[in-house]
Amino acid sequence: MGFEDRRDSWFPNAEHRHCVRLLYNNFKAKHPGEGLKQLIWNAARSSIVVWFNKNMADLRKLSEAAWTWFQDKNPAQWSKAYFRDESRCDILLNNLSIVPARDKPIITMLEKITMDMMVRQSNRRVACERWKDLVVSRIKKIIDKTSQRATEYRAHRAGELIFQITGCGEHDSKHAVDLGLHTCTCKMWQLSGIPCVHAICAIRFKKQEAALYCDDYLMPSTYMEAYNPIIYPIVGQED
Known part of the structure; x- marks a missing residue:
């Protein structure tokens, strides 16, 4: 039995993802260029399939060879558009380094x-x-930054918890938000557990705090539970 077979039997529900930085570094060795780089990262950051396909189509127009390089790379392993949303993790990079x-x-x-x-x-x-806030400090910073963009959108109530969100000016887009289910058609909320800019627009309409709509994974109590186990010191080789 090979490693991948053992991995699948040991962790049947694990999602296998690539570090996009490493993936791009391998790609640029044969396909350099700022335009290609931007399209690859745009495709990786695309949270829905329509946006992913648009960026990949633009990549093909720019370079057929560059587009071909990605054809044996499963997008479920490097693009948010295909990530499962149960884990509430939209990270594209592997920052754990040894x-x-x-x-x-x-x-x-x-x-x-x-x-x-x-x-x-x-x-x-x-x-x-x-920490004194409802969510961990890094998540609060993300919410604060995203909230600054919420004024670029308008919320239109369809039901008590359901809203149509429309963009203003250059953000000419439409998305459906369900505050009860914690979903938005841009999929960013489902991926990260953090209300997206469209959800925050709807939450502001209801004059509520965005942190109240974050996933339980992002609460200090959950964070502390994850880091509570102690890794105990050990003696040296001479002992």
């Missing part, structure tokens, strides 16, 4: 990873104790 330990013998490498994770867990617990 570069300082990669050239070490296996025991030394694992000890380095253990030490880093032990300190990381502890620092996260300390940081969480200082």
Whole structure:
């Protein structure tokens, strides 16, 4: 049984994604150019299939060879448009790095990873104790930044919790928001668990706080529960 077969049997519900930065670095070795780079990242960030297809069609117009390079790359592994939304994670990059330990013998490498994770867990617990908001600090910053763009949209009530959101000026778009189901047709809310700009527009219409509509995963209590386990120190090789 190969590694992928074992992985599928051990973690049958796990979603396999690529780091788009690494994917693009492999791509640009044969297909350099700022225009191609922008289209690839636009396709990766597209949250719905229509937008993904539009960016890939533009890529094909610009370079048939560049478009062909992606044909054996499953978009479910590198574009938000095809990500499952159960995990509430829309991350495109793998920022966990063991570069300082990669050239070490296996025991030394694992000890380095253990030490880093032990300190990381502890620092996260300390940081969480200082939070006073309904959601973790990073999520609050995202909400605040997204809220600045909400004035570019208008909310039209269709029901108590259902809204049509229309863009103003250059944001000439329409989306349907259901505050009860925590969904928007742009799919960004479902992917991240954080209300998108369209949802925030509807929430403002109801004069409510956007943080109240965040997923439970993003609450300090859940965060603390995730980082509560302690990775205990170990003795050195001489012992």
